[in-house]
Amino acid sequence: MFELQLLLSILTLSFTSQSYSSTSQLSILQSHHHPKPNPLSISVIDFGAAGDGVKYDTVPIQKAINACSAAVSKHRRQCHVIFPPRKYLTATIFLKSGVVLDIHKKATILGGAKLEDYPKDQSRWYVVLAEDAADVGITGGGEINGQGLKFVQRFDEKKNVMVSWNHTGACLGDECRPRLVGFIGCRNIKVSDVRLIEPAYWCLHLVRSDNTTIRDVTIYGNFNSPNNDGIDVEDSNNTVITRCNINTGDDAICPKSSTGPVYNLTVTDCWIRTKSSAIKLGSASFYTFRNFLFDNITIVESHRGLALQIRDGGNASDMTFSNINTSTRYYHPSWWGRAEPIYVTTCPRDASSKAGSISNLLFVNITATSENGIFLSGSGGGVLSNLKFINMNLTYKRWTKFPDGLVDYRPGCQQLVNHQTAGFMMEHIDGIVVENVVMKWSNDQSMRWNNPLDFRPSTVNNISLLNFYSRSYQQ
Numbered sequence: 299m300f301e302l303q304l305l306l307s308i309l310t311l312s313f314t315s316q317s318y319s320s321t322s323q324l325s326i327l328q329s330h331h332h333p334k335p336n337p338l339s340i341s342v343i344d345f346g347a348a349g350d351g352v353k354y355d356t357v358p359i360q361k362a363i364n365a366c367s368a369a370v371s372k373h374r375r376q377c378h379v380i381f382p383p384r385k386y387l388t389a390t391i392f393l394k395s396g397v398v399l400d401i402h403k404k405a406t407i408l409g410g411a412k413l414e415d416y417p418k419d420q421s422r423w424y425v426v427l428a429e430d431a432a433d434v435g436i437t438g439g440g441e442i443n444g445q446g447l448k449f450v451q452r453f454d455e456k457k458n459v460m461v462s463w464n465h466t467g468a469c470l471g472d473e474c475r476p477r478l479v480g481f482i483g484c485r486n487i488k489v490s491d492v493r494l495i496e497p498a499y500w501c502l503h504l505v506r507s508d509n510t511t512i513r514d515v516t517i518y519g520n521f522n523s524p525n526n527d528g529i530d531v532e533d534s535n536n537t538v539i540t541r542c543n544i545n546t547g548d549d550a551i552c553p554k555s556s557t558g559p560v561y562n563l564t565v566t567d568c569w570i571r572t573k574s575s576a577i578k579l580g581s582a583s584f585y586t587f588r589n590f591l592f593d594n595i596t597i598v599e600s601h602r603g604l605a606l607q608i609r610d611g612g613n614a615s616d617m618t619f620s621n622i623n624t625s626t627r628y629y630h631p632s633w634w635g636r637a638e639p640i641y642v643t644t645c646p647r648d649a650s651s652k653a654g655s656i657s658n659l660l661f662v663n664i665t666a667t668s669e670n671g672i673f674l675s676g677s678g679g680g681v682l683s684n685l686k687f688i689n690m691n692l693t694y695k696r697w698t699k700f701p702d703g704l705v706d707y708r709p710g711c712q713q714l715v716n717h718q719t720a721g722f723m724m725e726h727i728d729g730i731v732v733e734n735v736v737m738k739w740s741n742d743q744s745m746r747w748n749n750p751l752d753f754r755p756s757t758v759n760n761i762s763l764l765n766f767y768s769r770s771y772q773q
């Protein structure tokens with residue numbers, strides 16, 4: 299009862315600050331037919347949040363969300379839960395339909411670093427979690443911080459050793475830490491103007507969701523921590539990611555198909571740095587990936603640029619990668635990736651898996667400066683077909699001391715295989731067009747480039763080369 303009264307007084311306050319001409323609160327409440335009604339809003343402070351970064355604010359935050367959600371049902375408008383400039387330490391909080399977390403640009407939500415801060419079921423370990431919700435969001439210019447550094451047991455330039463909460467047996471070794479933000483079974487999601495910092499594990503995770511916009515989001519994770527992926531788009535349709543800046547240890551944008559397909563993903567105007575793949579499809583790839591666009595993306599110092607790692611029988615098709623500038627380099631081989639600017643592969647993960655097919659890919663307007671060449675590899679049951687590479691400037695040179703001469707099929711398949719370095723390495727392909735491509739190789743003595751084009755004999759069919767140049771240059 300107290301809460302209801304408090305809510306009403308807060309609602310009254312927030313209404314009086316709005317610029318509606320009507321002075322009657324009731325008419326404002328009934329103004330939901332207005333094309334863009336101002337959202338309702340309530341502050342976590344009014345529900346008792348301390349915001350001192352030490353005391354847990356889980357209960358007040360959840361009460362604010364629940365009150366907001368009740369107001370949404372009553373007034374049929376979105377409701378913002380406001381986080382004024384302070385630090386809010388919390389265990390898992392659950393976002394509800396119609397509710398938007400509105401984090402002030404000087405406010406931080408800090409995720410707890412203890413196992414008891416998270417639900418029993420490991421699949422629900424997130425700092426912020428929305429389940430089966432609609433019209434939800436996060437915005438406001440502030441920060442959600444997973445305190446990922448508290449999960450590092452030993453810092454290591456090669457790869458940090460992380461805490462593992464694996465005693466439940468539900469997850470193994472490196473897969474047992476909480477994610478930062480999750481939307482499971484949701485629709486109409488908008489995450490914009492927010493910083494997602496130091497996730498302990500994956501950062502922003504969409505699962506079986508539909509109609510998501512992720513805009514003006516900054517993601518930052520420790521460069522040496524494994525599994526701190528940027529955005530994982532799993533079994534979800536109609537996702538737009540734009541104007542994002544992602545600087546993290548593991549894969550930056552990572553569509554996965556585990557229990558269903560991924561259709562209609564658009565990623566534009568992003569900047570990415572990662573110790574793994576900037577764009578990675580898979581490796582969970584049991585269902586279809588279709589109709590993806592990646593445009594105007596800058597990738598720096600990454601272990602791999604644009605990657606398809608199909609391993610589980612799903613088929614990937616109809617994708618454009620355009621206006622992309624990428625620099626890829628070697629890191630320690632404990633990380634998947636061998637400095638390939640483009641990596642298109644499908645092979646069965648293990649004896650019980652099938653190989654999916656990959657078809658209709660267009661790469662256009664690509665600039666790459668890389669320590670290794672492009673790797674295109676289908677396999678017996680999974681051919682790559684109709685691949686087009688148009689308008690590309692590829693510069694190959696070495697600037698790290700890590701060894702080369704390895705082809706990387708991980709995960710599974712043939713793992714790491716010794717093989718000479720090629721400009722384009724190709725196997726099991728039917729239909730490839732290379733047009734207006736300039737490939738330059740540094741003639742540095744330490745480089746061992748062996749072939750501009752390396753075709754695995756008799757597995758590549760229907761090749762077209764038009765305006766293809768390959769030459770060495772003085773570095």
Ligand SMILES: *[C@@H]1O[C@H](CO)[C@@H](O)[C@H](O)[C@H]1NC(C)=O
Pocket residue numbers: 462464465467469470471
């Ligand atoms: C938990 O992780 C530890 C250390 O990595 C390992 O020794 C142990 O076998 C793991 N237990 C389970 C159930 O995965």
Ligand SMILES: *[C@@H]1O[C@H](CO)[C@@H](O)[C@H](O)[C@H]1NC(C)=O
Pocket residue numbers: 433485486487488509510511
């Ligand atoms: C998608 O979600 C947005 C809110 O983010 C909403 O405005 C829009 O109507 C939704 N589109 C569909 C087709 O439901």
Ligand SMILES: *[C@@H]1O[C@H](CO)[C@@H](O)[C@H](O)[C@H]1NC(C)=O
Pocket residue numbers: 506507508533534535558559561
């Ligand atoms: C995505 O679309 C496919 C094809 O229509 C559908 O089978 C699947 O259920 C959709 N997934 C979601 C989460 O809506």
Ligand SMILES: *[C@@H]1O[C@H](CO)[C@@H](O)[C@H](O)[C@H]1NC(C)=O
Pocket residue numbers: 535536561562589
């Ligand atoms: C993908 O987008 C197209 C074009 O906007 C639309 O017709 C189709 O329904 C979408 N697919 C899914 C599964 O939502």
Ligand SMILES: *[C@@H]1O[C@H](CO)[C@@H](O)[C@H](O)[C@H]1NC(C)=O
Pocket residue numbers: 541566567568569594596
């Ligand atoms: C490309 O994306 C960057 C942000 O990474 C943006 O500043 C720039 O305006 C975009 N270019 C075009 C042509 O849209």
Ligand SMILES: *[C@@H]1O[C@H](CO)[C@@H](O)[C@H](O)[C@H]1NC(C)=O
Pocket residue numbers: 584585586611612613654655
């Ligand atoms: C992939 O395509 C093949 C050939 O069309 C088909 O047999 C297979 O069922 C598809 N796989 C999936 C997971 O849809």
Ligand SMILES: *[C@@H]1O[C@H](CO)[C@@H](O)[C@H](O)[C@H]1NC(C)=O
Pocket residue numbers: 596597598623624625665
């Ligand atoms: C690619 O990006 C690098 C910085 O990462 C920049 O120096 C270079 O000029 C860019 N090239 C093109 C063609 O945009």
Ligand SMILES: *[C@@H]1O[C@H](CO)[C@@H](O)[C@H](O)[C@H]1NC(C)=O
Pocket residue numbers: 663664665689690691
């Ligand atoms: C490749 O370089 C040429 C010559 O510098 C330039 O005209 C062209 O725009 C570049 N293409 C791309 C895709 O960067």
Ligand SMILES: *[C@@H]1O[C@H](CO)[C@@H](O)[C@H](O)[C@H]1NC(C)=O
Pocket residue numbers: 620621662663689
């Ligand atoms: C590729 O770049 C050229 C020249 O900058 C531009 O005219 C063309 O529209 C670009 N193509 C795509 C698909 O963006």
Ligand SMILES: *[C@@H]1O[C@H](CO)[C@@H](O)[C@H](O)[C@H]1NC(C)=O
Pocket residue numbers: 683684685728729730731760
């Ligand atoms: C050869 O490959 C091109 C490009 O992928 C495709 O358009 C064409 O249909 C193929 N031709 C045959 C005979 O398969």
